Every structure is written in structure tokens, then in C-alpha cells.
Amino acid sequence: MLENAPNREDIIQAHELVKPYIHRTPIFTSAFLNERTGSRLYFKCENLQKIGAFKARGGLNAVLTLTEEQRKNGVATHSSGNHAQAIAYAAAMVGAKAYIVMPDNSPLVKIKAVEGYGAAITFCKNTPEERERTVAEIVAKTGATFIHPFNNYEVMTGQATTAKELIEDVSGHLDVIIAPVGGGGLLSGTALSARYFSPGTQVFAGEPEGAADAILSFRSGKIEKAPYVKTIADGLLTYLGDKTFPVIKEHVTDILTVSDEEIVDAMRFLWERMKLVVEPSGAVSLAAVLKNRAIFERKTVGIIISGGNVDLGKLPF
């Protein structure tokens, strides 16, 4: 086991801590998709989670494990996506102040959602440098604790509770769990939960071809950036961190890439057949299963549907 990575007890404690504030999301099956893939698929529906994504778990665990002193000064992060809502929601649950830096081109629906939890939003230009500079200023001024969207052990431990529930709620052994990979918070947490709570279960990742940094890093053994970044799966654009990558390197079986067309096809199955609103990133795992029949056939497969936050005005159908 990696020295600093979360251990079994950490994940159990995190689960108890976040439970009052999250949904134990349902696990759905589809006779149609089982037939189509020749597998037994169990979909863990984190699109039905609070804030519409698994990120609520990591945000909550990070906020709930702060000291009294830290909590008083609030929390800060930069994100245009689900992590912004997660931190705003988690802070609201404990009555802490949340400072969220958002790019000035963020969709109005996401801004409204963050505002709805009472967070203070600061807008900045949409470059990594501007985001980081802006959040650093806020942290310097307020003493708020910065919570990274994935390269943070409390966040990783919170995300690990997704696979823990999946393992507990599927009766019988899972041969495989597959999760999408962006920065690797969910994937590393999934890998740890599989190792601790279901030894023998392999963990795979799905990654967009248009943000294929994790597969490169996995093959080369060091953190790499994607050769190009262009994908509909806007939740998976980031590259791995120095906390998530070692866990992934050690405990993940393989990373499978999929094209945007394959992602949209998988989305369509989830929407049409399972009646679930799933965002592109949330359909990447299924896309990888549909593409690689030889790997998953005749296996029992847990598929993590990571989120459902889409702009209904901009659907790819």
C-alpha cells in the first residue's frame, strides 16, 4: 500500500461522516444493455447524487474534516463545474463560508446553482494561471482553506465512498468496476475501495480520446499532459495529480479511451433506454464497456455514472 494514501479505516470513517448529507444513490440495471454487451452491468447512479454528481462526496469529506478553526475561515476553490457546487453545498451544510472562483464564461445555470448555496463567487478570466492567482489572493486575504478538486486525500477518500456503496449494494462479486478519469479523484478512490472492500475486483478507467493524458501517464509511468484537449466530456479535461497518480499506477488494471462519438452513443443509451439524464463525462465508462466487448463479456461489471449536469439547451442529439 502507498504510504500516505487513504487506508481502509479512513474510507469507512469518511462514509459515516458524509452519509447524513448525501443520497445513497440507486443501482440500476438494463436488460437491453446486458444483452447488448453480454455482461451483467450494474450502474451506480451518481447523476442522482446531491448537486448531480459524485463530487458532493469529496467536497463534503474535505469540509467535514476541517478543524473548528479552519471552518471559521471558510473554504475556497476554483472550478466552473461540479466541484464548485460540491464545495458550495458542503460549506452550506456546516454553515461555513465558501469562496468560489469561476471563469467569467461559466454557464449561467452553474453560476445560479453555486449562488443558490450561498457561496461568494469571484469571476476571473478562464486561464489556469488567472484562476490560481485569484484563489490564492482570496486565501491570503481570508485565511480560507483551499480545497483542490482532486489532488487532495480527503477529497479522494470521499470519492471512494461511491465504489464502497456499489460493492455493498450489489449482491455477489463484481469482476470489474469502471470509472471515468479526469484528474483521478474518483478513479483513485474507486481503486482503493475495490482493494479494501472487494479484493479481486479489477478497476478500469474510461478516458476521452480528446483528453488522453491518463493513458499516456499510465503507460510512461510519469504524469503527462494530453497531446491535445478537445472533447465533449468537459468534466475530464484535467491531468492527474501527484496524489492521485501513484494510486492509479499501482491499483488500476487498464485505461480505455473512447471517441466523442462513442461517448454520445453511450449517452443516448442511458437517456433513451434507462431514462437517465447523464452528462458526457458520466457516459464514458459505459462507452468503454460497449467498445471492448472482449474484456467485459460474461463479467459482472459495476459502472460508475459520475454525473448528470448538462445544459439542456446544448444537447448532442
Place this chain on the structure above:
Amino acid sequence: MLENAPNREDIIQAHELVKPYIHRTPIFTSAFLNERTGSRLYFKCENLQKIGAFKARGGLNAVLTLTEEQRKNGVATHSSGNHAQAIAYAAAMVGAKAYIVMPDNSPLVKIKAVEGYGAAITFCKNTPEERERTVAEIVAKTGATFIHPFNNYEVMTGQATTAKELIEDVSGHLDVIIAPVGGGGLLSGTALSARYFSPGTQVFAGEPEGAADAILSFRSGKIEKAPYVKTIADGLLTYLGDKTFPVIKEHVTDILTVSDEEIVDAMRFLWERMKLVVEPSGAVSLAAVLKNRAIFERKTVGIIISGGNVDLGKLPF
């Protein structure tokens, strides 16, 4: 009680009969919508039912209660919508032949779904007369049993199992259950289940303004047609039948009409906030609750989401 209407024991038996072939669909809640309405809302998600709609229940009960002799000759119906799939699915479950008459302008996705269950499809022009003539021909030739989409006691009894589950699965008393009304199969079944399994629970209906026959009939005391038919809720275009209307007249508290704009707004909440793919007809009940705060405020309300079969290429967002 109405003399011929299904009794308590009929509904209990129907439930046992259909259980092996249906999902016990989940009941979801939304903190956002509870706050918005000032009510405690419980959503019975029949969009997650087999074939994507509650109609699976009525179709199954009608097919499963046939005699051996009847079953041998198969079943027939005309429908361009969810009832076609329900009968095709039910027949496939018992190995009976299904003859489905569909208008020749039916969406390809619906034709494919019916074909997928192995039913024999006959196309005809999309007029009520042509549909009825075509199905009568098939019945005369094959001896198949015609199963009406709503004006049929076995269908009504099957649909009643939706509200029975809702009542069983919500802990505590429901002040109200609200269902959409088209031909009245679901509404009459809901009213009967409320009466038998949760006395004191009021039953309301939501109806599109652009197919407002049920409210007219309810007020005048006899079956009326809508003054005009034009609504996005394409599952609710028909008028009441002589089996469904008497039950509705006696056991429904009131019928509330909503505009297409209100239906689309309610759909948007269900898609965006609850991540559920719901068809327009399935959002009518919520639309009525959102429109009539005075009626539902501070009440515990069961809302039946009737189905989720939409053409993703033709969304109203």
C-alpha cells in the same frame, strides 16, 4: 363502490401476477422542489418502468388473465404509443402472439421497440376509423383478443398497482396522489387504490389544456370530447371511456388543467434537477402541483411520473 369496477382483492391479485415482469420503480424526492412548492413531494418514477411507462402494468395484467385458449390466439391492439409496447412486451413474456396496428406515421424508434418484442405490426392510416377497422379485421381473422388501451377492467386493475406501490413505499400518510389523465386508465386505477389502500388520500388529476375533455366530463357528469386537441402531451389525447369515467366521477377530487408551457417548465425541473428523462405527459402532474400552490401546500403529495419515452431529436428545450 361501483358494481363492476375492480375491487380490493382484484388489485392485490393483479399485483402478484405482474410483479415478476415489472420493476418496483423507485420513489424519489427533491429538496429543491419541496422548497419551491412548500409540499412534501414523492415522485413515483414509472418512466423507469419496463418499456418506459406504467402501461406495462395494465398490458401485463390483461395478457396474464387470459384463458389458455385465448392466449393461444394471441392479442391485438392499435396504438402508436406506450400501449403498443406494453402489449408487445406482455405477449412476449408469456410467449403469445401480439398483433399491433400502428399508424403509418409512427416514429421509427417506437416501431423498432415494438418489433424488438417480436410483435407483428400492421400499418394503417392515422385515423381512428382506419385503426379500428384494421384491428377488427385482424381479430376476425386470427381470433386474437383485443385489448383496449384504457377502457378495460384488467388494464385498469394493472394500472392501479402503481398507486398501490406508492402508498406502500412512502412511510406515513399521503394527503394527495396526483396522476395525469388521458383515457383515464391510470387515473381510475389510482383512485381505486387510494380508496382501498389509503382511505382519506385525495386523488387529483392533471390534464393538458389542449386536451381538456376529462375536466369537461367531470363538470358535466357525462363523457365529453375536448373542444380542441393540441398539446405536447401526446400520451393524453384520448377521451374517457364508459368504464373509466364512472370511477373517476365518484372517486376523484378534482382535475386541474395546465398549459403546454407549464408542462415544459415542469419537464425542465424533472430533467435538470432530478436527472430524469420524463415525457411531456409524465410531467403534467408536477405542472399541476406547481401551478396550484394553495391546494398542495404543506401536504404530503404522491406524484405519478407516468413515462419517459421521448424522441431525443425533438425536445422542447
